[in-house]
Amino acid sequence: MGMTLIRPLLFIGLACATTFTGVKVFQKKEGVRPEHDRKLAPDFSLKDATGKTVKLSDYRGKVVLLNFWATWCGPCKIEIPWFIEFQQQYKDRDFAVLGVSLDDDGWTSVKPYVEQKKINYRVMIGTEELSTLYGGVESLPTTFMIDRGGRIATMHEGLVSKGEYQTEIQDLLDGKALQNAGLAAGRLAFVRPE
Amino acid sequence: MLLAASLSFAQNNVLTVAPPDKVSAKAGTTVSAKLVAQLRPGYHCNSDKPSDEYLIPLKLSWTPAPLEVAEVVYPKPQMEKYSFSDKPLSVYTGDFDIVTKFKVPASAPPGPAVLTAKLRYQACTDRMCLPPKTVDVSLPITVVK
Numbered sequence: 001m002g003m004t005l006i007r008p009l010l011f012i013g014l015a016c017a018t019t020f021t022g023v024k025v026f027q028k029k030e031g032v033r034p035e036h037d038r039k040l041a042p043d044f045s046l047k048d049a050t051g052k053t054v055k056l057s058d059y060r061g062k063v064v065l066l067n068f069w070a071t072w073c074g075p076c077k078i079e080i081p082w083f084i085e086f087q088q089q090y091k092d093r094d095f096a097v098l099g100v101s102l103d104d105d106g107w108t109s110v111k112p113y114v115e116q117k118k119i120n121y122r123v124m125i126g127t128e129e130l131s132t133l134y135g136g137v138e139s140l141p142t143t144f145m146i147d148r149g150g151r152i153a154t155m156h157e158g159l160v161s162k163g164e165y166q167t168e169i170q171d172l173l174d175g176k177a178l179q180n181a182g183l184a185a186g187r188l189a190f191v192r193p194e
Numbered sequence: 195m196l197l198a199a200s201l202s203f204a205q206n207n208v209l210t211v212a213p214p215d216k217v218s219a220k221a222g223t224t225v226s227a228k229l230v231a232q233l234r235p236g237y238h239c240n241s242d243k244p245s246d247e248y249l250i251p252l253k254l255s256w257t258p259a260p261l262e263v264a265e266v267v268y269p270k271p272q273m274e275k276y277s278f279s280d281k282p283l284s285v286y287t288g289d290f291d292i293v294t295k296f297k298v299p300a301s302a303p304p305g306p307a308v309l310t311a312k313l314r315y316q317a318c319t320d321r322m323c324l325p326p327k328t329v330d331v332s333l334p335i336t337v338v339k
Contacts, residue, residue, distance in 0.1 A: 071248045072316060073323040075278040102325065109248070139322040158322035159278060 032168060038151035041066070041144065042133035046100070046124035049107070049114055054098065054122050057150065062094040063172045064146040065165070068126060068137045070102045071109045075159040076141040080117060082162045086169060087121040093173055094148070097121035100130065102140065147172050207327055208234040208317050216334040222300040224264060227333055229254070229292045231313065237324075238285040239317040241271035245284045250316035250326045254292055257310045260303065260337065261296040268292055276320050302337045309333040 041064075043057045056064070067083060069076035083097045099121060103109045106125045114123050131137040134144070145154040145168050154168055212230040219225045233239060240249045256263045269290045273282040292313075311333070316326040 070323070070325070072250045072326070074249075074276065074283070074318060075321050075323060078278045104326070113248075138324060140325070141322065158319070 032145075032154050032171065033152070035151075038147065038149075038153055041146045041150055041152050042130075044130050044133070046126070046130070048122040048124050049111055054124055056098070056146075059096055059098075059146075060150050061148050062096050063090075063148060063169060064144075065095075065097045065169065066100065066144040066146055067097065068100050068102060068131070068134070068140055068142040070140050071113045072103070073140040078159060079141055079143070079162075079165075080119065082165060084118070084120050086165065090169060090173065095169060095173060099123040100126040102126045102131065102137070145169070145172060207329055208237045208324065209239060209313075209315050209327070209329060211313060211329050211331050214331070214333050216336065219261060219296065219298040219302070219335050219337050221298050221302050221304070221337060221339050223298050224295055225261070225298055226293055226295050227309075227335075229294070229311075229313070229331060229333075230289060231286070231292060232289050233287055233317065235288075236319050237317045238274060238276075238283070238287045238319075239315040241284040241286055242268040243271070243284060245281060249283075250314075252286065252316075253314045254294070254331075255312050255314070256294065260307050261298055261309060261335065264295040264297050266292065266294050276318075278321070298337065304337050304339050306334065306336050309335055 041056060043055065045053055045055045048054050056066075065083065065086065067076075067079070069080070080099075083099070086095070087097045099119065101110045101123060103125070110123065110125060113119075126137075134142075139157045141156075141159065143156045143160070143165075144152050145165075147153045153172055156164075210232050212232065214227060214229055217225055217227045240251055242252045244251050252268065254266050254268075256266075269286065269292065271284040271286060274285050274287070275282045294311075296309075309332070311331040313329045313331055314326060315329070317324050
């Protein structure tokens with residue numbers, strides 16, 4: 001096939017991809033994993049600040065942002081106001097934020113912080129077992145986006161932009177992540193010049 | 195259930211302490227020992243007097259005996275501004291020295307001994323933090339009369 005045909009085909013392909021997904025095809029998106037690559041998020045059962053039990057499996061059917069953090073972690077504190085906003089913004093759309101603190105002194109440090117910052121999502125004190133279940137959480141913040149099927153769609157170590165979280169939440173709520181992942185896996189055909 | 199290995203990389207200690215020189219300690223006097231701490235490039239740790247009450251300070255704790263700790267002298271911190279903080283933070287970066295002044299009791303038994311200490315620190319980069327860690331330190335001494 002000659003070069004004269006390739007350029008229009010490429011253009012059409014890109015245009016279709018961009019319209020279909022709202023995401024540039026060549027934008028490297030390390031975040032969202034293809035559906036077939038997603039592992040089930042390990043279930044856990046922990047108490048929140050009110051003493052009520054939080055089970056991850058109870059959130060099946062919702063998109064969950066699971067954030068590991070600590071009161072001594074500066075970058076974590078940048079993200080927390082965003083999560084408060086997301087919890088409010090998407091509360092009627094099957095979305096929830098869950099915070100897991102890795103503060104050694106537990107509620108002694110965490111409860112005052114939760115109250116002071118008016119954190120509106122459920123916060124629990126993590127355990128070493130839970131950290132291990134999630135691959136050995138060492139760097140904070142570490143945040144997992146869990147899809148409606150209870151599978152890990154993305155994982156971020158360290159501070160990430162608010163926009164990136166927002167895009168992932170929107171994509172997972174709208175089901176677009178599956179489409180993006182499919183395209184990222186290379187469904188588009190590129191014709192080589194002869 | 196364990197996740198992929200890519201999630202479980204080991205950070206290890208990003209702060210190390212060079213083996214200190216042996217110290218000769220004359221009974222009934224005072225003696226100083228210097229520890230050289232080395233932080234991995236890209237990381238900072240809170241100073242002994244951090245800027246915020248939530249932050250975990252650097253702390254050197256010696257096991258008592260056979261010498262008495264008179265004073266731990268931390269270096270002057272740097273005030274550094276990071277993107278995640280509204281105000282500059284009191285931190286250490288790179289290599290820095292911590293000096294400990296010891297009193298050598300007159301009754302200290304002569305001969306070799308080892309003083310041990312724990313150096314607790316909490317380190318971050320400009321976008322993520324590691325949990326507090328402790329480095330064990332051994333200081334060989336010889337008490338002389």
